[in-house]
Amino acid sequence: MQKNNQEIILDTLSIQERVGQLGQAISRDYAAGNLLVIGVLKGAFIFMADLIRVIDVPLVVDFIQVSSYGSGAASSGQIVLRSSPAMPVSGQDVLLVEDIIDSGLTLQWLVKHFMDLGARSVKICVFIDKAERRAHPVPIDYCGFSIPGGFLVGYGLDFNEHYRNLPEVCHLKNPA
Secondary structure (H helix, E strand, O other): OEEOOEEEEEOHHHHHHHHHHHHHHHHHHOOOOOEEEEEEEOOOHHHHHHHHHHOOOOEEEEEEEEEOOOOOOOOOOOOEEEEOOOOOOOOOEEEEEEEEEOOOHHHHHHHHHHHHOOOOEEEEEEEEEOHHHOOOOOOOOEEEEEOOOOEEEEOOEOEOOEOOOOOOEEEEOOOO
16 A cells, blocks of 8 residues: 555554563563663654553653654764663663664664663663674564665654654665
8 A cells, every 4th residue: 555655664553563562471470560762863752652651560651762864865874862861770670662763873872882881781672683784793682574675764753853753664665
């Protein structure tokens, strides 16, 4: 199905089913609770909201905002910390929730950042993995979908801050 310059890649039902499966796996792995879930703003907020509602263990939520894209469609290669979590991470089991991983630069930086702050553990839950673009090795503990190629928008994913509100994930044709 197409909308103007968009082709739907993941519909809302597929997303909902996969998020439920991820929530079950995370609940099993963190059965003891005391989980600090940190969402990477802005892209992960919709995925994270749906995800934490299906995680059935005690958890605390916080956010971090970093940027490596600026206003373009390609990463600048530089990580800029825009805001830090309010919760202390020292001694905590941290679950980083990210919308998409491509080069791996941002998540590699975030894992190191939280380990340097004294996190007991850091695991990664990513909505979309674009492994073919990986330039920096990053272990992904929970992966929603692997989608090669294309510029994706919707369900929190944006292009120049637009399209986040789409309920499905679409391939954006000709991002400029």
